[in-house]
Amino acid sequence: MNSYVAVFFTHSGAIKFNKKCKANNIECELMPVPRxxxxNCGIGAKFKFDQNIxxxxxxxxxxxxxxxxxEYKLVYSE
Structure with a gap:
């Protein structure tokens, strides 16, 4: 299973994403974003996911x- 870090435009976006992950049984934890x-937003989400990102x-x-x-490798950018 792959490990990812998602960064968000807002704190509320990070919190919503965490709730969505928990509701779908995706292991996720909020964390400070590495600079x-x-x-932008100081909160990120580290999660494990094995499907199409x-x-x-x-x-x-x-x-x-x-x-x-x-190492952090970019796989998605808005």
Whole structure:
């Protein structure tokens, strides 16, 4: 299963995404966004997902990064 970090335009977007993940049994935790990923909203979501990443994208998400070998690689950008 792949690990991802999503960054958001707003704090409320991060909270909504976390609730959506929990409702769909997707492991997710809110966290401070690493500064190199975004300067917009300070809250991100680290989650595990093994399907097409576009299935989870919504209007609140600014970017999604996959975590591979300790590196963040951009896989989605608004």
């Amino acid at each position: 190199q990923l975004s300067s 576009m299935d989870i994208v919504d209007d609140e998400i600014e970017k999604i990064f996959i975590i591979e070998e300790g």
